[in-house]
Amino acid sequence: xxxxxxxxxxxxxxxxxxxxxxxxxxxxxxxxxxxxxxxxxxxxxxxxxxxxxxxxxxxxxxxxxxxxxxxxxxxxxxxxxxxxxxxxxxxxxxxxxxxxxxxxxxxxxxxxxxxxxxxxxxxxxxxxxxxxxxxxxxxxxxxxxxxxxxxxxxxxxxxxxxxxxxxxxxxxxxxxxxxxxxxxxxxxxxxxxxxxxxxxxxxxxxxxxxxxxxxxxxxxxxxxxxxxxxxxxxxxxxxxxxxxxxxxxxxxxxxxxxxxxxxxxxxxxxxxxxxxxxxxxxxxxxxxxxxxxxxxxxxxxxxxxxxxxxxxxxxxxxxxxxxxxxxxxxxxxxxxxxxxxxxxxxxxxxxxxxxxxxxxxxxxxxxx
Ligand code: NAD
Numbered sequence: 536x537x538x539x540x541x542x543x544x545x546x547x548x549x550x551x552x553x554x555x556x557x558x559x560x561x562x563x564x565x566x567x568x569x570x571x572x573x574x575x576x577x578x579x580x581x582x583x584x585x586x587x588x589x590x591x592x593x594x595x596x597x598x599x600x601x602x603x604x605x606x607x608x609x610x611x612x613x614x615x616x617x618x619x620x621x622x623x624x625x626x627x628x629x630x631x632x633x634x635x636x637x638x639x640x641x642x643x644x645x646x647x648x649x650x651x652x653x654x655x656x657x658x659x660x661x662x663x664x665x666x667x668x669x670x671x672x673x674x675x676x677x678x679x680x681x682x683x684x685x686x687x688x689x690x691x692x693x694x695x696x697x698x699x700x701x702x703x704x705x706x707x708x709x710x711x712x713x714x715x716x717x718x719x720x721x722x723x724x725x726x727x728x729x730x731x732x733x734x735x736x737x738x739x740x741x742x743x744x745x746x747x748x749x750x751x752x753x754x755x756x757x758x759x760x761x762x763x764x765x766x767x768x769x770x771x772x773x774x775x776x777x778x779x780x781x782x783x784x785x786x787x788x789x790x791x792x793x794x795x796x797x798x799x800x801x802x803x804x805x806x807x808x809x810x811x812x813x814x815x816x817x818x819x820x821x822x823x824x825x826x827x828x829x830x831x832x833x834x835x836x837x838x839x840x841x842x843x844x845x846x847x848x849x850x851x852x853x854x855x856x857x858x859x860x861x862x863x864x865x866x867x868x869x870x871x872x873x874x875x876x877x878x879x880x881x882x883x884x885x886x887x888x889x890x891x892x893x894x895x896x897x898x899x900x901x902x903x
Contacts, residue, residue, distance in 0.1 A: 543592045548611075552588060557636045557753050560599070560629050561618070564637070568612040569595035571643045572897035573603055576612035577668055578651025579846055580634070580656070582627075587613035597812070601834040603897075604890040605863050606781060607845045612644045620651030631656045635663035637865055642666070646843050654678065668844035677853050679843040684856060685858045686720020686788075688839025688864045689810045692831045693721075693784055694728055695868040702805045705729030708745070708782040710804065712736050713789030714763055717837065719754050721786055726750045733892045734772070734780040736789070741765030741777045778802055785815035794819040802828060809833035824881050832883040834890070 542676045555564040565588050568576050578598040581591075590611050599611025616630055631652070638644060643726035643836030646660050648666040654671045661667040661674065679685065697704045709730045711718045713739045722732050732750055734743035739762035742748065749768050750900070756766045764771040772780075778794070779801035787793050788810035794802070800817040807823060809815070815823070815830065823830055839860045846856045867889075875885035 536823075543589060547568050547596070547891070547898075549592060549595060551641070552592070553638070553641065555634065556771050557633050557637065559874060560626075560633055562630050562633050562637075563617040564600060564634050565591045565617070566612065566638060566641065566644065567591045567595040567616040568641065569610065569900075570599045570894055571610035571612075572894055572901055573610050575645055575839060576609035576610035577602060577645045577647055577848070578612040578614065579669075580616060580631075580646045580652050581649040581659075581694045581813075582616045582618055582620040582651030582656075584617060584619050586617050590888075591615045597717060597834060599894060600887060600890040601841055603893040604867055604886060605838040605842055605845075606867070606893070607842065607863075609645070609841075609845055610643070610894075612723055614638070614644070614653075625823075626657055627656070631659040632663050635660040639664045645848060647841075652674035653864040661718075667699065668848045670847070675842055675847070675850065677793040677847045677851075677856055679840050679856075682853060682856070683716070683720025683724065684843035684860060685717045685810070685837050686722075687724050687857060688842070688860045689717065689719070689721040689786060689788070689808055689836050690728060691809045691864040692836040692868045693725055693730075693786070695865055696806055696808065696829055696831050696872065697784065699872050702806060707784055708733045709733040709773055709784045709786065710743075710777060710780045710782040711786045711810075712777055712793060712814075713787070713811065714753070714757055715788070718788035719750075719757065721808075721810055722750045723754070725784075725893070730784065733782050734769075734777055736774045736777045737763045737764050738774075738789075741772045741774050742766050742769040743772050743776075743780055744769035745781065765833055782793070784808065787811045790814070792816055794823075796822060799823060805881065807831070808836050810837055812837065819879060820883060823896075830882055831868060832871075832886050835864070835871055835882075837884050838864060838878035840869075859861045 551568040595613040676746035785804035
């Protein structure tokens, strides 16, 4: 086995760690069901060659907190198939179908798509065991990246937090790192609320225009396969310069740990909305807090995707998805901002406390 067990676990979970192996087709997989007190756990199935139990456990805990914070009737879990996601189509189907059959009896876990898997993979899982979220549209799925579920939630969090930070959204300047599913939809939805996009980056470079970038034209440019820095409506800058760009709201929507103690002092924005997962190190978040830069943590701001999956799982419609995201992310952002002020906590600390309290209250109803 490639997988090693570390010292993991606390009073919340995990409840189950499953190591699955089917040598006939070279399947090795890890499933961690962290906590199901709030309901059956929803969490993605990741496919990558270098997954560890520790990583899957940490991701499963993040799902417990995200689902509880969003007030969903779902616990947290995550699964990992240790394989190359670029394997042949036939091998991928075999891996997904075999994986699904092996978790048939783990009915408290509802798999969804994640890095290296997609809607088609979920269709195979659903076909085998009748249980999956993030399905293709033809099977009743709601394509969350197409409708911009996460970017929409990020925009809602930004709207609430901008008021708290004293930034009039209609006159605000916005910079976004990453122009993929989360970043471009956040730009679009915030543009509709009056914010002006002044800088954006992707993996190949960045572009800025203090008079505003045309979001629709930039989305079209990107869809044609061109990187953002070649867009004619602005001036190309380096990816690293994006951190220090003059703006009010800065949205990381690409990679983890992009704001660190080494670059966070360059930030001019007064508000940072975490579209990506763990985009700032703990120290960077503390330094921002000291400088009065308001941060809305990832599992509050980027919960739109899992809210979409939960609504889809109950047979809800696309408009119900947007309404639910609006309502839940608005309420939660208000609540963590109030708690962080009242209890003198970082917004992330307030959010973790709120989510853990909800899980513990749900656990109290469970038979021991
Ligand atoms: P994506 O692959 O669609 O887009 C990622 C974007 O980031 C691309 O434009 C890419 O070019 C850019 N990028 C990559 N490296 C970069 C770098 N070093 N500097 C600047 N830009 C860079 O991915 P996505 O779905 O938009 O996800 C973005 C982040 O949000 C990830 O951290 C993901 O885990 C998180 N997230 C996504 C969702 C969702 O619903 N898609 C939900 C929750 C969290």
